[in-house]
Amino acid sequence: AQSVTQLDSQVPVFEEAPVELRCNYSSSVSVYLFWYVQYPNQGLQLLLKYLSGSTLVKGINGFEAEFNKSQTSFHLRKPSVHISDTAEYFCAVSPPSSGGYQKVTFGTGTKLQVIP
């Protein structure tokens, strides 16, 4: 079984300040890790993913995340946030796929509020 924990339900941050959104996972097997962003009244959009290889992953909109196997974490970071980054961010985990069915488990989300 796999699970994802996002401890922070809301994170307020001033514009142009750095931000880190925390994600910890639990799994008995190796995993794929994802961050999705959801803007108000929209679906989820993939920000970035870790499948294998380099533990530092860069995504869209200037976000990056680092996979830390020993701490079972996949925290999302951005050095300078913009008003337009205000959204809800979801961390997700899945077991490696074999091309077929792949069950993806999501965290409860973190609402990032960027303050002007």
Added chain:
Amino acid sequence: NAGVMQNPRHLVRRRGQEARLRCSPMKGHSHVYWYRQLPEEGLKFMVYLQKENIIDESGMPKERFSAEFPKEGPSILRIQQVVRGDSAAYFCASLLRDSPTSGANVLTFGAGSRLTVL
């Protein structure tokens, strides 16, 4: 969200009525996932379907909820005798191959259907 089409985007029902939510996956895809998003609870997996088959329905409530994906037409998530607790956003997703070499798949979501039960 491009390619995964959901309708209606917003649906209002009174308690006891039926709700039908439709999803057309990305072109050429014959699988869909349904997730439910309740306030403050994130996304919860409901069901995974192939054309004419339910592969995993471990997240579906035992009563009132059903899903199908017929040979022709969109996937349908059906909620009978809706209650206020069914008010949520329901998302459909396709699994998209990350790259020809990685072997990994990534969920691609529709814009969702937001059900409000009065």
